[in-house]
Amino acid sequence: MSKYILKRIGYAILTIFVLLLITFFMMHAIPGNPFAGDKQLSPEALAALNAKHGLDKPIIVQFFIYVKNALHGDLGVSVRNSREVTTIIKESFPYSFDLGMRSLIIAIVFGIGLGAYAAIRRGKLGDKVSMLVAVIGVSVPSFIVAALLQYFLSLKMQQVFGVKVFPVTGWQGEMSKILPAIALSFSSMATISRLMRTSMLDVMGSDYIKTAKAKGLSQRQIVFRHALRNASMPVITVIGPIAASVLTGAFVVEKVFSIPGMGKFFVNAITQNDYPLIAGSTLFYGIFLVAAILIVDIAYGLIDPRINLAGKKE
Amino acid sequence: MKLKRLLISTLAVAMSVSMLVGCGSNSKEETNAEVVINLGTEPPDLNSITSTGSIDGNVLRHCMEGLITLDENDEAIPGVAKEVPTVENGGISEDGLTYTFKLREDSKWSNGETVTAKDFEFAFTALFTRGTAADYADTWAPLIVGAEDLLKATKNITVDKVATEAKDEYEARGWKALDDTTFEVKLNAPCTYFVPLMAFINFYPVNEEFYLNAGSKYATEADQLIYNGAFIMTSWQHENNLVLEKNENYWDNGSIKLSKITMEMIVDPNTIINRYNEGTIDMIGLNAANKETLENAGKGDLIAQYNDGSNFYLEFNTNVKGLNNAKVRKALTLALDAETFVKSILKNSSTVANSFTPAAIQNGEFANKVGDLVHRDQYDTAAIQALLEEGLAEENMKVSDLDITILMDDGDDVKKQGAFVQEQFKKIGVTLNVEQVTYQTRLQRMSDKKFDITFAGWGPDYNDPMTFMDLWLTGAGNNHTSWSNAKYDELISKARVEGDAAVRENYLIEAEKILAEEMPVGYVYCRVRDYACSERLTGVRRTAFQDINLKYAEVK
Numbered sequence: 001m002s003k004y005i006l007k008r009i010g011y012a013i014l015t016i017f018v019l020l021l022i023t024f025f026m027m028h029a030i031p032g033n034p035f036a037g038d039k040q041l042s043p044e045a046l047a048a049l050n051a052k053h054g055l056d057k058p059i060i061v062q063f064f065i066y067v068k069n070a071l072h073g074d075l076g077v078s079v080r081n082s083r084e085v086t087t088i089i090k091e092s093f094p095y096s097f098d099l100g101m102r103s104l105i106i107a108i109v110f111g112i113g114l115g116a117y118a119a120i121r122r123g124k125l126g127d128k129v130s131m132l133v134a135v136i137g138v139s140v141p142s143f144i145v146a147a148l149l150q151y152f153l154s155l156k157m158q159q160v161f162g163v164k165v166f167p168v169t170g171w172q173g174e175m176s177k178i179l180p181a182i183a184l185s186f187s188s189m190a191t192i193s194r195l196m197r198t199s200m201l202d203v204m205g206s207d208y209i210k211t212a213k214a215k216g217l218s219q220r221q222i223v224f225r226h227a228l229r230n231a232s233m234p235v236i237t238v239i240g241p242i243a244a245s246v247l248t249g250a251f252v253v254e255k256v257f258s259i260p261g262m263g264k265f266f267v268n269a270i271t272q273n274d275y276p277l278i279a280g281s282t283l284f285y286g287i288f289l290v291a292a293i294l295i296v297d298i299a300y301g302l303i304d305p306r307i308n309l310a311g312k313k314e
Numbered sequence: 315m316k317l318k319r320l321l322i323s324t325l326a327v328a329m330s331v332s333m334l335v336g337c338g339s340n341s342k343e344e345t346n347a348e349v350v351i352n353l354g355t356e357p358p359d360l361n362s363i364t365s366t367g368s369i370d371g372n373v374l375r376h377c378m379e380g381l382i383t384l385d386e387n388d389e390a391i392p393g394v395a396k397e398v399p400t401v402e403n404g405g406i407s408e409d410g411l412t413y414t415f416k417l418r419e420d421s422k423w424s425n426g427e428t429v430t431a432k433d434f435e436f437a438f439t440a441l442f443t444r445g446t447a448a449d450y451a452d453t454w455a456p457l458i459v460g461a462e463d464l465l466k467a468t469k470n471i472t473v474d475k476v477a478t479e480a481k482d483e484y485e486a487r488g489w490k491a492l493d494d495t496t497f498e499v500k501l502n503a504p505c506t507y508f509v510p511l512m513a514f515i516n517f518y519p520v521n522e523e524f525y526l527n528a529g530s531k532y533a534t535e536a537d538q539l540i541y542n543g544a545f546i547m548t549s550w551q552h553e554n555n556l557v558l559e560k561n562e563n564y565w566d567n568g569s570i571k572l573s574k575i576t577m578e579m580i581v582d583p584n585t586i587i588n589r590y591n592e593g594t595i596d597m598i599g600l601n602a603a604n605k606e607t608l609e610n611a612g613k614g615d616l617i618a619q620y621n622d623g624s625n626f627y628l629e630f631n632t633n634v635k636g637l638n639n640a641k642v643r644k645a646l647t648l649a650l651d652a653e654t655f656v657k658s659i660l661k662n663s664s665t666v667a668n669s670f671t672p673a674a675i676q677n678g679e680f681a682n683k684v685g686d687l688v689h690r691d692q693y694d695t696a697a698i699q700a701l702l703e704e705g706l707a708e709e710n711m712k713v714s715d716l717d718i719t720i721l722m723d724d725g726d727d728v729k730k731q732g733a734f735v736q737e738q739f740k741k742i743g744v745t746l747n748v749e750q751v752t753y754q755t756r757l758q759r760m761s762d763k764k765f766d767i768t769f770a771g772w773g774p775d776y777n778d779p780m781t782f783m784d785l786w787l788t789g790a791g792n793n794h795t796s797w798s799n800a801k802y803d804e805l806i807s808k809a810r811v812e813g814d815a816a817v818r819e820n821y822l823i824e825a826e827k828i829l830a831e832e833m834p835v836g837y838v839y840c841r842v843r844d845y846a847c848s849e850r851l852t853g854v855r856r857t858a859f860q861d862i863n864l865k866y867a868e869v870k
Binding site: 030031049081082154155169255 | 356358359361366444445446447448449451452465469470530533534551552553554578579580581582584585588589591592594752753754755757758761770771772773791792
């Protein structure tokens with residue numbers, strides 16, 4: 001097992017390196033430069049800015065300098081505001097992580113619950129309603145969900161009932177964290193519930209469940225003691241990438257609720273040609289994603305005794 | 315006995331009176347004088363030397379102060395300087411080339427030190443050191459003696475090394491602290507707008523010791539700056555908000571009524587209006603949709619406007635076949651119904667532009683003298699079409715030969731604008747294609763002159779028509795039209811060195827006339843922005859050169 005983990009970590013490092021290389025060259029291929037604005041800079045001023053940020057060197061040299069510094073924990077300085085990229089990430093990540101974690105828990109709990117319920121009530125109204133909710137969750141863009149929640153549950157509730165339950169923006173105090181977390185959880189919850197339903201149906205139709213029924217176990221016992229656990233397996237595989245995506249920042253939800261998370265950097269850094277921030281945020285996300293997938297794979301191997309990750313012949 | 319009683323009663327009266335007075339001032343202090351406004355986005359650069367943006371200015375204007383500040387008419391009043399220099403008080407030499415600023419002695423930095431002339435000298439030196447990489451160094455350098463030379467000599471040299479590694483150029487600089495309270499600047503030529511220019515953020519004082527100690531961290535956090543203005547920045551949560559609190563050591567702190575200003579950085583327009591309706595924000599900018607929402611909710615009286623000084627125009631590439639003809643350009647400009655554009659597309663209070671320099675400059679005095687150079691009312695569709703055909707005939711072209719594309723940014727709002735222009739040109743038989751590209755791509759294409767027409771705009775750097783007029787000099791960096799007119803260049807060059815304000819103004823008026831005759835750029839509109847304040851906030855000042863100024867604002 002440990003050999004397996006080491007091998008996986010080795011591949012992970014290689015993946016990250018290739019990711020960084022591709023990102024580096026792609027970002028320098030985007031038209032424009034970080035200093036371009038409506039007002040033209042003189043060639044001397046532009047040269048001075050490029051020199052100040054180390055952008056006057058050939059790209060391959062810049063890449064190796066970047067990698068060397070990154071190994072020492074120095075991800076460079078944002079071209080836009082001269083702050084250290086590591087500081088920017090360190091300050092904004094906790095907000096995204098907190099938001100992501102809450103939404104992930106909501107998505108997992110309600111996703112699994114909704115999916116299982118739909119499977120048990122298969123063909124009946126309960127199933128149809130649950131899956132309708134799931135389809136809506138997957139189809140409706142997050143900015144609409146976020147905007148609707150903010151408008152109706154936050155603002156309107158205050159105006160109509162005179163009581164301030166949820167503040168319109170911010171990330172201070174438990175109440176301000178609920179609406180953003182729900183808004184972010186919607187599409188993941190929908191994905192998880194649909195996957196769970198399929199998996200659950202598969203499990204419910206299997207022989208050992210028939211045996212359990214024959215043994216005389218109640219529906220409740222069957223579901224909670226046997227079916228749920230086994231049906232959750234495929235869902236766990238999917239949670240890895242979902243977690244990575246959600247925990248590193250949600251651009252839209254953070255924008256609507258004015259939460260100072262990481263999400264905006266992924267988008268804004270590119271439109272602003274802020275090379276160190278593009279590279280830094282991509283690197284961060286890459287590491288997160290690779291780690292999340294690795295953890296999920298290991299967890300999978302540990303939970304399901306049938307799976308032999310190392311592929312050894314028995 | 316009697317005396318003792320007299321003394322006791324006098325004392326008793328005095329004590330009661332002072333108690334009453336104390337009560338009065340206490341209740342004033344207990345009034346909530348804290349406001350929250352929306353700054354809009356994170357300020358990109360709070361280093362006054364390298365910054366150019368209005369967002370940065372909106373923050374720094376409250377917590378820093380230059381030699382000069384601006385009053386409600388954007389005119390110069392004393393800041394750190396004791397008085398506005400004039401020829402009469404000896405602050406400006408007879409030949410208009412030497413400016414002497416006498417500083418007040420009670421302007422203090424937030425670390426306790428006094429602001430001295432050396433702080434201004436250092437700021438200027440850092441500005442004109444190429445290693446600092448200040449965006450606007452080249453805009454200001456031609457004005458001041460020795461600035462351009464110092465820039466040339468300091469490639470890759472930072473300000474801490476200037477005195478040693480660019481010794482000659484440094485010694486020859488035209489800005490010097492003659493003593494702690496006297497700052498002298500020598501100009502290359504008379505500059506009629508130099509005094510109000512000293513209110514611009516690049517000329518704010520910078521404490522050398524603090525700046526060098528902070529190093530690369532300077533201005534990246536609230537505690538990496540020191541302040542000499544009406545407020546002090548006490549907290550800066552990046553991408554979230556920043557807090558300014560009243561500076562008790564500010565020399566004019568008696569005039570400052572607000573105790574705290576929180577500047578939020580909310581980007582989403584729906585969120586902005588929701589916060590406003592929630593009652594948790596005192597001032598927001600309004601886009602067309604939010605303005606309509608507020609008006610429909612009966613809150614129209616809380617909406618205000620200000621002229622932000624910028625103008626927007628079609629920029630023609632005069633190297634393109636057909637667009638090389640002035641009549642064609644004029645016809646296309648007239649074809650765009652600017653008034654409908656403002657009413658139906660922008661849906662705000664912007665005004666139609668009939669000359670280049672907007673009315674925000676010098677309170678409209680210049681624009682009034684220039685007058686209407688477009689005469690839109692004299693042209694109906696038939697007349698515009700005739701003008702177009704006439705111009706094209708001069709180039710041996712027919713209307714159907716004109717194949718042009720307008721280059722625009724991406725985004726839905728911009729799409730509507732492009733569609734509008736397309737429809738307007740169709741009315742005179744011109745087929746216009748609309749190409750939407752990313753912002754960076756558009757800038758690149760404009761720089762490479764790979765476009766036919768584009769929609770561009772310009773905001774003033776200082777309160778003088780020159781900030782607009784020098785755009786169209788032959789080969790100027792922001793002149794993407796490839797238009798070149800020797801007479802225009804000559805008028806601008808003469809105006810640049812002319813000390814007599816009236817003569818200078820005439821040169822610039824003549825230049826406006828040439829620009830209108832040739833129309834390398836087609837005037838569309840001058841922007842007026844809408845904003846809303848809560849009922850409790852008054853005294854907000856918003857002008858072209860003080861985009862947000864809450865210095866004298868108060869809470870009802």
